[in-house]
Amino acid sequence: MNAAPTPGLLASVADLHEMELARVGGADIVDLKQPAFGALGAWSSESLTAAVMLWNAWEAQDVSSVRPLLSATAGDQPMVPALLRAAAERVAATGVPIVKVGLFASKHTNECVEALAPLASRARMIGVLFADQRPDFAILASLSRAGFTGVMIDTADKTAGRLTDHFDALTLGQFIAEAKRHGLMSGLAGSLALEDIATLAGVGADYLGFRGALCSGGRTGRFEPERLAQVRARLLAQAGG
Numbered sequence: 001m002n003a004a005p006t007p008g009l010l011a012s013v014a015d016l017h018e019m020e021l022a023r024v025g026g027a028d029i030v031d032l033k034q035p036a037f038g039a040l041g042a043w044s045s046e047s048l049t050a051a052v053m054l055w056n057a058w059e060a061q062d063v064s065s066v067r068p069l070l071s072a073t074a075g076d077q078p079m080v081p082a083l084l085r086a087a088a089e090r091v092a093a094t095g096v097p098i099v100k101v102g103l104f105a106s107k108h109t110n111e112c113v114e115a116l117a118p119l120a121s122r123a124r125m126i127g128v129l130f131a132d133q134r135p136d137f138a139i140l141a142s143l144s145r146a147g148f149t150g151v152m153i154d155t156a157d158k159t160a161g162r163l164t165d166h167f168d169a170l171t172l173g174q175f176i177a178e179a180k181r182h183g184l185m186s187g188l189a190g191s192l193a194l195e196d197i198a199t200l201a202g203v204g205a206d207y208l209g210f211r212g213a214l215c216s217g218g219r220t221g222r223f224e225p226e227r228l229a230q231v232r233a234r235l236l237a238q239a240g241g
């Protein structure tokens with residue numbers, strides 16, 4: 001059986017300076033998230049607009065290297081269809097190419113996904129599930145029907161352990177296989193640490209997402225280029241087998 005391809009590295013950043021550090025450090029996806037505002041804390045529209053301008057400038061400045069993808073989180077929103085749609089549309093309106101929307105535990109998840117379908121037809125949307133909220137993976141079919149680009153598992157309560165404390169590699173591999181079956185790009189995140197890479201690099205995810213592991217002083221602390229370099233080196237070393 002062929003080994004799973006090496007997952008890409010998603011680095012969540014809290015400001016434009018960290019955005020540059022993530023690019024220089026080789027992140028494959030630069031994810032605009034304000035960790036001080038929760039699991040999927042959102043940047044302001046003005047900051048997102050500036051980030052899109054910087055991202056476009058990268059394209060113009062350096063055509064030799066591959067520009068990282070750019071995503072942004074829509075905030076820890078209540079699972080009310082109209083509110084979730086408005087939050088996602090605000091982010092998409094700034095020109096950010098990939099919008100990450102948190103699907104927190106709720107009886108209204110399917111309604112929320114349906115409410116996002118019109119936006120998913122014109123913007124690349126990623127639905128974020130939360131391992132510490134025991135998500136129902138049946139939602140993957142709804143995300144696919146609604147036109148979502150991808151799905152990821154993260155953790156909502158950053159004091160309640162890492163992703164690998166909630167799901168083992170076998171379960172995560174089944175989630176990834178189900179996402180692929182539904183044509184969804186897949187990501188794993190949730191207080192991931194260096195030592196999680198060996199466990200997760202082979203489960204077939206398209207990317208692994210990091211924030212806490214990239215910072216000194218925890219996820220709301222200082223982004224450290226050396227930490228990003230360590231995570232990237234560990235990922236690439238896993239590729240080498």
Ligand SMILES: O=C[C@H](O)COP(=O)(O)O
Binds near residue numbers: 011012155192211219
């Ligand atoms: O999508 C990736 C998340 O930003 C991971 O953040 P975290 O390391 O604080 O759980």
